[in-house]
Amino acid sequence: MNDDIRRILDAAGERPVASPDPAFAEALEARLLAVAASIPEPTPASAPLPVRRSGPARLRLALAGGLLAATAAVGILLAVVAGSAGPVVPPELTAPVNVEVALIDGTVLEDPDGLRLPEGAVIRVGEGGSARIGDTILEPGDVATVEQGRLTVERDQPVGALPGGSAGVPGAGATPSRRPTTAPSATSAGRTPSPRPAATPSVEPPTASPGTLPTPAPTSEPGTPQPTRSTPQPTAAPSPVIERPRIRARVLFDPTRIRVAWTATPGAASYVLVRTGSRDGAAPRPQYPGSRIVGEFSRPPATALRLWVPLGVVEVKLLVVALAPDGTVLARSRIVTLSTVPPVATVPSPTPDPSASESPTPAIGE
Amino acid sequence: VDGPPDAASDERALVERARGDPSAFAELYRRYLPRVHAFALRRTGVIEVAEDVTSATFERALRNLAQFSWRPGGFGPWLFRIAANELVDHHRRTRRDGSPRAEVAARRLQGDAAPDPADEVHVRDAVAHMLAAMDSLSPRYQQALSLRYLSGLTPDEAAAALGISRTTMAVVVHRASRALRRAMPTGDDR
Numbered sequence: 216m217n218d219d220i221r222r223i224l225d226a227a228g229e230r231p232v233a234s235p236d237p238a239f240a241e242a243l244e245a246r247l248l249a250v251a252a253s254i255p256e257p258t259p260a261s262a263p264l265p266v267r268r269s270g271p272a273r274l275r276l277a278l279a280g281g282l283l284a285a286t287a288a289v290g291i292l293l294a295v296v297a298g299s300a301g302p303v304v305p306p307e308l309t310a311p312v313n314v315e316v317a318l319i320d321g322t323v324l325e326d327p328d329g330l331r332l333p334e335g336a337v338i339r340v341g342e343g344g345s346a347r348i349g350d351t352i353l354e355p356g357d358v359a360t361v362e363q364g365r366l367t368v369e370r371d372q373p374v375g376a377l378p379g380g381s382a383g384v385p386g387a388g389a390t391p392s393r394r395p396t397t398a399p400s401a402t403s404a405g406r407t408p409s410p411r412p413a414a415t416p417s418v419e420p421p422t423a424s425p426g427t428l429p430t431p432a433p434t435s436e437p438g439t440p441q442p443t444r445s446t447p448q449p450t451a452a453p454s455p456v457i458e459r460p461r462i463r464a465r466v467l468f469d470p471t472r473i474r475v476a477w478t479a480t481p482g483a484a485s486y487v488l489v490r491t492g493s494r495d496g497a498a499p500r501p502q503y504p505g506s507r508i509v510g511e512f513s514r515p516p517a518t519a520l521r522l523w524v525p526l527g528v529v530e531v532k533l534l535v536v537a538l539a540p541d542g543t544v545l546a547r548s549r550i551v552t553l554s555t556v557p558p559v560a561t562v563p564s565p566t567p568d569p570s571a572s573e574s575p576t577p578a579i580g581e
Numbered sequence: 582v583d584g585p586p587d588a589a590s591d592e593r594a595l596v597e598r599a600r601g602d603p604s605a606f607a608e609l610y611r612r613y614l615p616r617v618h619a620f621a622l623r624r625t626g627v628i629e630v631a632e633d634v635t636s637a638t639f640e641r642a643l644r645n646l647a648q649f650s651w652r653p654g655g656f657g658p659w660l661f662r663i664a665a666n667e668l669v670d671h672h673r674r675t676r677r678d679g680s681p682r683a684e685v686a687a688r689r690l691q692g693d694a695a696p697d698p699a700d701e702v703h704v705r706d707a708v709a710h711m712l713a714a715m716d717s718l719s720p721r722y723q724q725a726l727s728l729r730y731l732s733g734l735t736p737d738e739a740a741a742a743l744g745i746s747r748t749t750m751a752v753v754v755h756r757a758s759r760a761l762r763r764a765m766p767t768g769d770d771r
Contacts, residue, residue, distance in 0.1 A: 220711070220758045220765075224730040227623060227708045235618040239632050243614075243639065244607055250640055251604055319640065320633055335640065507629060 238525030242321035249317045249337040253360040253369055305331045306348045306366050307513050313344030314353070322509055325472070325521035329512040331485070336361045459546040460486060460515065460535045467521065468557050475533060476519040480546045483537035486512045492528040501534040501550060524555050531555055596656050599646055606643050609656065614639075616657075616733055617664050623731045624668050626712060634671055638664040654741030661732050662742040665724040672716045672723065714764040722757035729754050 308316065311326040318324070319335035332338065332348065338359040340346060346353040348366055353359060358369045462477040475488065488509040491498045499506070509522060524531060535548040592609075599605040617638055621631035641663050642649075649659055715723055728739040729750070740750035 220762050223704070223707045223711045224726065224758070226704050227711060228730040228733070230623060230708065232619045232622040233628065235614055235635070236628075236632070240614055243632075243636050244610060246636070247606065247610060247639055247643055248604060250643055251606060254644065320636055 236525070236527075238527055239321055242323065242523070242525060245323070246317045246319075246321055246337065249339060249358070250360070252339075253337055253358045253367070305333060305364065306361060307331050308338065309347040310517070311344070311346040313341035313355075314346045315339045315341065318510070320507070322507075323523040324510065325523075326516075326518060327510060327512070327520040328516040328518055329486075329514045330520075331511045331513055332361045332366075333510070334361055334364070457482070457546045460537050460548040462533060462535045462548040462551050463519075464533055464551045464553055466524075466553050466555055471524040471526075471555050472521045473524060473531060473533070473553060473555075474519040474521050475516075477515050477535045477548060479515050480537035482539065483545050484513075484540040485538045486515060487536045487538060488512065489534045489536060490522070491532045492525065493530045494527045495529065498530040498532040498552070501532050503534065503536045503544065503547070506534070529554065529556050592656055593651055596646070596649065596651065600649075606646065610639055613657065613660055617660065620661065620664055620727070620732045621668060624712065624715075624727050625671070626709075630671065634664065634667045637667045641667070652741065654738050658734060658738045658742035661728060661734055661738075662724075662744075665728050665732070665742070668727060669720040669723050673720070710765055711761065714761055714766070717764045718757060718760050721753065722760055725750065725753045725757045726761065 308314070308327060308330045311328055314326055315338070316324045316327055316330060316332070317337045317339075318333060324330065338346065338348070338353065338357075338361075340353045340355055340357045342355055344353075344355055348359060351359070351366060351368060353368065354370075356370070360367050458480050460477040460480050460483075462475065464473055464475045466473055477486065480486075487503060488511075489501045489503050489506045490509050491501045491506050493499070531553045533551045533553070537545040537547070539545045592612075595605065595608055599609055614635070618631055618635045621634040621638075622628065625631050625634065638660065642660050645663075649656070652659075715726060718726070724743060725739075728734055728742050729736065732739065732742075734742060736750065737747055740747045743750060743753070745753070
C-alpha cells in the first residue's frame, strides 16, 4: 500500500472534529423517541445488514427478489397504462391543530398547515388535536409516519407513550391499524370537523380557502415599506407583476419557537421555507437552494406554524420562496431576521419596527 | 466499541432491551452519537451533512434493530456499517445531482480548522483532496476506507462491520487505496 496515501488517510482519521451540537443531539433523540413510538412491533422484515448468507438462502432471496421486481414492474406498467400511477407529490398535512411534526433532520414544526410531508416525517397529534392527511383524519393520540411515500397511522395511542411494555391501551397499541377514515366533503377542504383549541381562536388570515388565491393583507408588513398605501388594489396594473410572498414572523419564548406565516403569490404551486441560524453573531443570509429547508408547503399556512428553535441559537433568518409548477423560483420574500435571545421579541428585517410587528394581522399575533 | 468483556455484555443486554423496548435505544444512541457524528463529519466535512447522515443512521438502526443479531464485533460495527452506507448514499446523490459537494466539503474542512504551521498545510490540503477523490470510488471501496480510517474502529471491527475477515479487509483496503491514489489529483491538477 502506498505510504503517502496511508499517511493522508491516517491524518484524516486523526483530525479533531467538533462534537455534535447539543441542540442537534437533543432534537434527534426526541425524534428517535417519536420514531420508536411509531414502530409497531419488531417484525423480521428487510434487513439492510451485511449478513453472509448460505447458498440456498441466497438463491431463495434472489428468486424472491426477482419475483418481487417482476411483480413491481408489472404493477407499475399496469398503473401507467391505466393512467393511475401513484401521486408523486408527497402527502400534505391539512388543518393541523395541536400537531407536532418531527422531520428527519431533527426539525420540529407545530401545526404546519399545508406542509408536504417528506419521507420519514413523524406526525403526532396532541390532546384535543386533529389534522388531515389526504383522506385520513388524524385524531388525538394518533401517530403517523411517512415511509416510502406511504402514510402509516397508529391509532389510540396516548401521546408520549411508547409501544411495548406496559404503556398504552391493551391491544390497541400492539396492533397498529391503518384505519380507513372518511374525509369530509370537498367543500370543507382545509377544515376538520374537530374543534380547534381556544388558544388559536381567530388566526385565520383572509385567505381561509386554500383554493383561492388571496390578496395580500392590507396591513403593513414589518419591514416592508408600503408606498402605495392609499391605493386599494395596486395589483390591477396591466403588467403581470409577480407578487412576492410577504412573510411575518415573531419569536415565542418558553420554549423558544418562531411563529411564521406568509401570504400567497399568485401562480405559485408551492412554497419553500428556508432558515439559517447562528449561535454567535449574525445568522448567514438564507439562500435557495443552499440553506436548510424547513419544509415545502402547498400553500401559505392557514394559521401560523411554529418552528422550534434549537438551543443556543441567538439569531434566525427566514426566507420564503414561491415556486412555479415546474419548480423554478417564482418569487422570494424578504428575509426576516429574528433574535431569539430574550427579552427581545422580534426584530424583523430590514427595518426593525417593533410597533409594526405586532397585531395588524391576526395571523401572527397571539 | 472497544472495551472490557463487562462492557460488551452490558451492551449486549442493552441491545436486547432496546429490541423489546425501543425507548431503551436512547441509551445506545447517547453512547454512540459522538463517534458516529465524528465519523460522518470527518468524511463529509460539512456539519449539516454530518447531522443528516447521523440522523439517518440512528433512525435506520432503530427501525432495523429487530434484525440485528449479536456478533463478536457487537453493536458498534453494525451501526458504523449503516453510517458508511448512508455516507455512500449521500455521495451518490450529490454526485448524481452534479453538485461539487465534495470540493465544497473539502474546502469547508480546510476552512473550519485552526491555522496550521506551514508544514502542516500540505497535509491538510492533501486530506481535503483525498476526501474529494474518495467520492469517485466504488461504494465498497469507500466503505472500506472510511470504516478503516475515519470511523475510529479497530481493523477487526472495521472488518466485522463489512462482514468480511480481517485478511479480506486488508486486501480490499489495499485495492481501495490504489484506486484512491489514481483518483487523487496530481500536484499539477490542483
